[in-house]
Amino acid sequence: MSVGPGFLEPAPPLRALGPVSPSHAVGLTLCALREVWTASRAPHLLPLTPAARLGIVAHRLLEESGRGLLNGLTSDRISARWDEILRRAEEDASRSWLDRHLVPLAGSIPDFEVRKLRAIARASALANEATRTLGEGGSRAHATWRVEVPVATPDGSAAGRIDAVVRTLDGPVIRDYKSGAIHEAGGAGQLEIKGAFSVQLKLYAAIYAAMTGTWPVRLEVVPLVGAPESVPFSREECVRLLSDAVRHRDQVNRIIESEAPIAMKMSCLASPSPSTCAFCPYRPGCRPYTDAIKPNTDSWPIDARGRLVEKKTLGSGRELLTLEVHSSTIRIRGLSPSPSRHPAVNASVAGDNLAAFNLRSGGGQTSFTEGPFTVFYVDPDQYSQPLQPQ
Numbered sequence: 001m002s003v004g005p006g007f008l009e010p011a012p013p014l015r016a017l018g019p020v021s022p023s024h025a026v027g028l029t030l031c032a033l034r035e036v037w038t039a040s041r042a043p044h045l046l047p048l049t050p051a052a053r054l055g056i057v058a059h060r061l062l063e064e065s066g067r068g069l070l071n072g073l074t075s076d077r078i079s080a081r082w083d084e085i086l087r088r089a090e091e092d093a094s095r096s097w098l099d100r101h102l103v104p105l106a107g108s109i110p111d112f113e114v115r116k117l118r119a120i121a122r123a124s125a126l127a128n129e130a131t132r133t134l135g136e137g138g139s140r141a142h143a144t145w146r147v148e149v150p151v152a153t154p155d156g157s158a159a160g161r162i163d164a165v166v167r168t169l170d171g172p173v174i175r176d177y178k179s180g181a182i183h184e185a186g187g188a189g190q191l192e193i194k195g196a197f198s199v200q201l202k203l204y205a206a207i208y209a210a211m212t213g214t215w216p217v218r219l220e221v222v223p224l225v226g227a228p229e230s231v232p233f234s235r236e237e238c239v240r241l242l243s244d245a246v247r248h249r250d251q252v253n254r255i256i257e258s259e260a261p262i263a264m265k266m267s268c269l270a271s272p273s274p275s276t277c278a279f280c281p282y283r284p285g286c287r288p289y290t291d292a293i294k295p296n297t298d299s300w301p302i303d304a305r306g307r308l309v310e311k312k313t314l315g316s317g318r319e320l321l322t323l324e325v326h327s328s329t330i331r332i333r334g335l336s337p338s339p340s341r342h343p344a345v346n347a348s349v350a351g352d353n354l355a356a357f358n359l360r361s362g363g364g365q366t367s368f369t370e371g372p373f374t375v376f377y378v379d380p381d382q383y384s385q386p387l388q389p390q
């Protein structure tokens with residue numbers, strides 16, 4: 001989708017989905033277009049948030065811990081391993097023009113140290129548990145604990161990788177590790193486990209049962225802090241969720257494999273909404289999103305597409321852009337002058353089409369500023385949607 005830093009290309013071809021995984025099944029219900037691009041590993045067009053990147057670091061540490069790779073290590077050694085995984089994650093981020101200004105992650109996440117200590121404490125606890133649950137003489141063949149367990153239905157329609165399967169006297173327990181918050185507000189003001197996490201675990205249960213012929217006795221979400229929490233389930237519900245997910249995948253593939261023009265396919269697959277699109281890394285290249293946003297509403301992300309009128313360097317050294325968006329003129333102040341931070345701004349001249357994403361309100365309907373996730377693209381297609389106020 002991107003030919004170079006700051007330049008947009010038309011959307012890539014849509015590829016049919018393979019076996020549906022529990023995480024993709026949940027994503028399909030939110031926006032099938034996003035899931036299709038995610039499954040084909042289309043390059044992200046917006047930054048990954050530092051919190052999400054740190055979550056990947058924490059998950060990797062927990063995974064190594066569950067696999068027994070940290071057995072017998074002191075907290076200091078586990079902390080050193082955290083540093084190593086973090087360093088690699090930051091090197092990855094530094095290679096991307098979208099993300100490099102967000103490293104080091106410690107500078108972008110206010111409670112970085114708290115998150116780090118929680119992840120190390122959970123990894124230490126898991127390492128102890130993994131040591132205890134190894135079989136005779138430390139044999140993994142007889143371990144009562146397996147991590148990163150690949151599972152698939154016999155017909156290949158669904159597959160995934162379970163974080164951990166723990167054998168107990170009552171039967172297998174399926175565990176899913178989460179590095180972020182696991183609760184959301186439920187009925188009567190009660191906190192309950194996030195619906196997406198519950199559905200994922202139920203889908204894992206159905207796939208596991210289809211593969212092994214054995215149903216798990218318990219499904220658990222394991223947070224970084226606190227005890228594992230059980231997700232109640234019935235076999236009928238799990239089977240129904242799996243059947244729905246496969247049917248949804250098949251519908252999506254029928255659209256992708258049809259003879260319709262790509263724009264029509266994208267439109268059929270997309271489910272634009274303020275909450276879903278706000279966290280979508282493909283927004284800049286998504287025409288259905290651009291067509292859906294409503295002017296003068298406060299729930300959509302603050303993005304703008306327009307013609308560059310003027311680019312000015314202020315006394316502070318920061319830049320001020322003036323864009324014409326439909327018949328309005330908007331101003332975006334305080335932009336970093338660094339060409340590597342905003343290559344599109346650096347490359348554009350008056351008259352070019354520019355698209356701006358993740359702006360911050362500057363205190364009025366036509367005044368905006370840069371935030372840490374603000375990104376500009378030279379836009380070959382003039383979408384010319386009005387700016388959305390915050």
Ligand code: SF4
Nearest residue numbers: 031272277280286289
């Ligand atoms: S921007 Fe919105 S509609 Fe487009 S792919 Fe992302 S979530 Fe779907």
